[in-house]
Amino acid sequence: MTAVQSPRIAHRPLGVFTRPQGSEGWRSWLFTVDHKRIGIMYGAAALFFFIVGGVEALFIRLQLATPNGSVIGAGTYNGVFTIHGVTMVFLVVMPMAAAFANYLLPLQVGARDVAFPRLNAFSFWCFLAGGVLLTSSMFIGGWFQNVPDGGWFNYAPNSGVLFSPSKGIDFYAVGLQITGIASLVSAINLIATVLNMRTKGMSLFRMPVLTWMLLITQFLLLFAIPVITVALFLLMFDRLWDSNFFNVAAGADPLLWQHLFWIFGHPEVYILILPAFGIVSEIIPTFSRKPIFGYHFMVASGIAIGFMGWGVWAHHMFTSGMGPLSVAAFSVSTMFIAVPTGVKILNWLATMYRGRLRFTTPMLYAVGVVSMFTIGGLSGVTHAIAPSDTQQTDTYYIVAHFHYVIFGGALLGLFGGFYFWWPKAFGYKLNEAWGKASFWVMLIGFNFTFGPMHILGLQGMSRRIPTYRADEGFAFWNMVASIGAFVIAIGVAMFLWNVYASTRKWRRAGRPDVGPDPWDARGLEWMTASPTPEHNFDSDIEVQKLDEFWHRKYGRDETGRVVRAAPTSQIAHDGSNTSVHLPSPSYWPIVLSAGILLVGYGLIFNLWLAAAGVALLVGAIYGWSLEPPDDPDAAGHHGDHAGELPAADEAEGRAGSPLELEEAQSVD
Amino acid sequence: MTDTAAAEVAALSEDHRTSTGISNEKLAMWLFLGSECLLFGGLISTYMFNKGRIGPDDIGPDDVFDIPFTSVSSFVLLMSSLTMVFAVSSIAKGDLRRNRIWLAATAALGATFVAGQVYEFTAFYSEGLGFTTNLFGSSFYALTGFHGAHVTIGIIMLMSLFVMSVRGNLSRERAETVEIIGLYWHFVDVVWIVIFTIVYLFPQ
Ligand code: HEM
Numbered sequence A: 001m002t003a004v005q006s007p008r009i010a011h012r013p014l015g016v017f018t019r020p021q022g023s024e025g026w027r028s029w030l031f032t033v034d035h036k037r038i039g040i041m042y043g044a045a046a047l048f049f050f051i052v053g054g055v056e057a058l059f060i061r062l063q064l065a066t067p068n069g070s071v072i073g074a075g076t077y078n079g080v081f082t083i084h085g086v087t088m089v090f091l092v093v094m095p096m097a098a099a100f101a102n103y104l105l106p107l108q109v110g111a112r113d114v115a116f117p118r119l120n121a122f123s124f125w126c127f128l129a130g131g132v133l134l135t136s137s138m139f140i141g142g143w144f145q146n147v148p149d150g151g152w153f154n155y156a157p158n159s160g161v162l163f164s165p166s167k168g169i170d171f172y173a174v175g176l177q178i179t180g181i182a183s184l185v186s187a188i189n190l191i192a193t194v195l196n197m198r199t200k201g202m203s204l205f206r207m208p209v210l211t212w213m214l215l216i217t218q219f220l221l222l223f224a225i226p227v228i229t230v231a232l233f234l235l236m237f238d239r240l241w242d243s244n245f246f247n248v249a250a251g252a253d254p255l256l257w258q259h260l261f262w263i264f265g266h267p268e269v270y271i272l273i274l275p276a277f278g279i280v281s282e283i284i285p286t287f288s289r290k291p292i293f294g295y296h297f298m299v300a301s302g303i304a305i306g307f308m309g310w311g312v313w314a315h316h317m318f319t320s321g322m323g324p325l326s327v328a329a330f331s332v333s334t335m336f337i338a339v340p341t342g343v344k345i346l347n348w349l350a351t352m353y354r355g356r357l358r359f360t361t362p363m364l365y366a367v368g369v370v371s372m373f374t375i376g377g378l379s380g381v382t383h384a385i386a387p388s389d390t391q392q393t394d395t396y397y398i399v400a401h402f403h404y405v406i407f408g409g410a411l412l413g414l415f416g417g418f419y420f421w422w423p424k425a426f427g428y429k430l431n432e433a434w435g436k437a438s439f440w441v442m443l444i445g446f447n448f449t450f451g452p453m454h455i456l457g458l459q460g461m462s463r464r465i466p467t468y469r470a471d472e473g474f475a476f477w478n479m480v481a482s483i484g485a486f487v488i489a490i491g492v493a494m495f496l497w498n499v500y501a502s503t504r505k506w507r508r509a510g511r512p513d514v515g516p517d518p519w520d521a522r523g524l525e526w527m528t529a530s531p532t533p534e535h536n537f538d539s540d541i542e543v544q545k546l547d548e549f550w551h552r553k554y555g556r557d558e559t560g561r562v563v564r565a566a567p568t569s570q571i572a573h574d575g576s577n578t579s580v581h582l583p584s585p586s587y588w589p590i591v592l593s594a595g596i597l598l599v600g601y602g603l604i605f606n607l608w609l610a611a612a613g614v615a616l617l618v619g620a621i622y623g624w625s626l627e628p629p630d631d632p633d634a635a636g637h638h639g640d641h642a643g644e645l646p647a648a649d650e651a652e653g654r655a656g657s658p659l660e661l662e663e664a665q666s667v668d
Numbered sequence B: 001m002t003d004t005a006a007a008e009v010a011a012l013s014e015d016h017r018t019s020t021g022i023s024n025e026k027l028a029m030w031l032f033l034g035s036e037c038l039l040f041g042g043l044i045s046t047y048m049f050n051k052g053r054i055g056p057d058d059i060g061p062d063d064v065f066d067i068p069f070t071s072v073s074s075f076v077l078l079m080s081s082l083t084m085v086f087a088v089s090s091i092a093k094g095d096l097r098r099n100r101i102w103l104a105a106t107a108a109l110g111a112t113f114v115a116g117q118v119y120e121f122t123a124f125y126s127e128g129l130g131f132t133t134n135l136f137g138s139s140f141y142a143l144t145g146f147h148g149a150h151v152t153i154g155i156i157m158l159m160s161l162f163v164m165s166v167r168g169n170l171s172r173e174r175a176e177t178v179e180i181i182g183l184y185w186h187f188v189d190v191v192w193i194v195i196f197t198i199v200y201l202f203p204q
């Protein structure tokens, strides 16, 4: 291997610290830089926050179940719905999508890991720091005393100290800033991975639709996060240091916040949905036994959404008094954006049309997404029509819309993804009977919860109110919605039980092997053993077609019928090549994130604490830069440089291969 | 910089290990700078949105700005881009000694700019314009302060490079690291030109 490394390490290595070792035990998870473990941790954390956010939702529904509800008071109610929304958007759907992005992007493009493995670990821990900070707001200084209470959109001037004197909004501003850093770093890392780490022959238009959708999502994050960063800084300056950005008494225009928030906020809703669109685009072809219909249209419509998503933000502000011209322009642009979305739905239907459908659990979820998202998309078009939105805005009709798209679209898609890729990540399938049952319970509960909200909204029930009177006529459908919410909770509990029971059963059965490709699927991630070996693939894959793996498995006979060309066992890698060079674990990503967490609490409570955080943070950055590239004494195949490079690559003059990562050389 | 030097820099920075030919590190810097455009875009828009929202007797741009002074400090920052170019080309040629000189010069020019900004802030403050005084004050200090923080981080990176070089850790093979930090430096300069034009030259 010296042949490859020598040009890069001709200078003296910088190392002064040693790197952690070993890949067993809980410590190895804290210091891991393996994209698969990081993906799994993202998924686990997101599920944890999903339970937290779900319990909050149940309290909302308990309070609203009957007129004059008195389960939680009006002040607490503001806190509960705010932290529910913030949790679900920033700590559940986004990290769950990040779980799939981390786990699957390198596999789907045939790479050994992401471009910057240590930065990847940092993204996760930094996200977790933000999540911990936000969640702790519920109990620091007493239950719900310092919880954010201005809604997830947190409109000014309500968010100022004058109207919200607790520390809640400080938690919001600082916490979202921290998760923002995590998303931004991860976006840069994953874009570099997809653009730079593709295996031989993996041209852009041979990448799976999921890879494309995740790539577009990362670009949206790259450009949307800095906008909310600005908004959050202004808010923080106003609250902590008395600046005037949203101080109406000093002449400020609170619409500035609305613009900044929604310039971020509308791309954000596509950040939430595009990963699920990608997942559905992997599941439906697999279980229809057909290639995706209109691959190029699928990709192009995703790109179109990525661009058009920047030109519609003010549809959230139709009633803000911004003027008829703006209202008309944003109304039209919003109607246009439904077109590429519709293209996707039609393409999924066309993929299923005359396919050999297998209704496995992942497929049920995917079909659930297609149908539920369509309902949400249609209600979206009804609010695109500004005069009608004037009636709908700030009512439960909006709440119905965004739950159909975010729960019925994004979250169901992500759950489908759990069932689909579970065998790849853990080596066994989740139980299908429980999976299907939990799907139906969730779907039915979902429709009972959010379907009636269309009616309530059109009847005039405002959102964000803690209760309503008996004579307003809202009681019946509210009760239905509250019952539905508990049905969803049962569905989620069934999913969790399924995870527990399937794992136990698999362990008791002596951990049987599911094989590399349990669903007879199409992407490169199925071309290696399950669970994915630490080094992903045994050797570089050379890609010649879209759905390369499928085309290696199947060919056509003389009559044009699709026939098996070779057994999977011959095509897939078995994970036996333990000589692939792996990046070593690192202490610093988690230390750096701890520094950021301290800075966060320090900004809210005490600047001395922030100073301590800054010291830790600076120390971690230097530790990071001075860490040796690799640990030469590490056990296993860490640092084992023998024979990691297929000779063919060198012959062609390539100085390395995507299988091999010199991450320590990064300036990261 | 001669053509051959430019070609050499280009050859050095081309990376055969990646699909695009651009190294991961350089691509990451470009992406980061793309994101930074939106950060400064947001801050500049905030400034433009707010600068006129002050009372008739309030302290405003015309009362505080000292255009000749800021022009000089802007010129200093511009010159630092030139020295940065020399720093990149000297390390690409393997001339470590010159590289150190140019790195130090760039850092020094940047520090002069930051010192000018500190002076300017103190002067404005003594004339009665604080961060909390009015919307102009808040927006002005937020925008230029963010920019100043970026320059400061750039100076820290340049000085780290300098120290690495002194300790023998910055060889020609690491030329790309210098180039990448150079990208950041040029970006911060360009942003200042935009800020200077919008904030100082056309205050109305
Ligand atoms: C067919 C595409 C869509 C259209 C035409 C559309 C249109 C709209 C419009 C006009 C509003 C503002 C209504 C109001 O506040 O008066 C809105 C609200 C909202 N939409 Fe959509 N939407 C679409 C898809 C989505 C998707 C895919 C998501 C998320 C995954 C989403 C999430 C939201 C959320 C969260 C809100 C409420 C924001 C708030 O006020 O808290 N929408 N939508």
Ligand SMILES: [Cu+2]
Residues within 6 Å of the ligand: A265, A266, A269, A312, A313, A315, A316
């Ligand atoms: Cu929107």
